Amino acid sequence: MPFDITFWHAVGTRFLGRRNDNVEPSRWFHRLESLLPLFMLLLAVAFNLYHLYPEVAVRVPDLNDSVLALLATELAVQAITGEQNLTDPWLATVGMGFPLFHHYQH
Numbered sequence: 335m336p337f338d339i340t341f342w343h344a345v346g347t348r349f350l351g352r353r354n355d356n357v358e359p360s361r362w363f364h365r366l367e368s369l370l371p372l373f374m375l376l377l378a379v380a381f382n383l384y385h386l387y388p389e390v391a392v393r394v395p396d397l398n399d400s401v402l403a404l405l406a407t408e409l410a411v412q413a414i415t416g417e418q419n420l421t422d423p424w425l426a427t428v429g430m431g432f433p434l435f436h437h438y439q440h
Contacts, residue, residue, distance in 0.1 A: 406425075406435070406438070422436045
């Protein structure tokens with residue numbers, strides 16, 4: 335054994351601020367050893383928070399189906415205000431045009 339019991343007792347009393355404790359030095363080692371999983375967990379959480387922060391900090395455009403839904407909403411508003419047929423307006427921004435509400439269930 336490279337270190338004797340007095341070393342672990344010195345670690346427990348000097349660095350952890352515990353003095354005049356009647357606990358055996360080997361129990362100090364087990365107490366320190368039990369903090370290792372907690373420290374590893376906190377390290378993993380901190381690592382992930384640091385590296386995943388840009389995922390929520392940077393605003394990116396929503397390229398999912400909500401773009402089509404927003405476009406269809408604007409098309410419906412234009413059809414209502416322009417006194418056009420609401421059930422069959424022409425969506426000219428998609429390809430060469432498409433009757434979205436005629437084919438898409440609404």
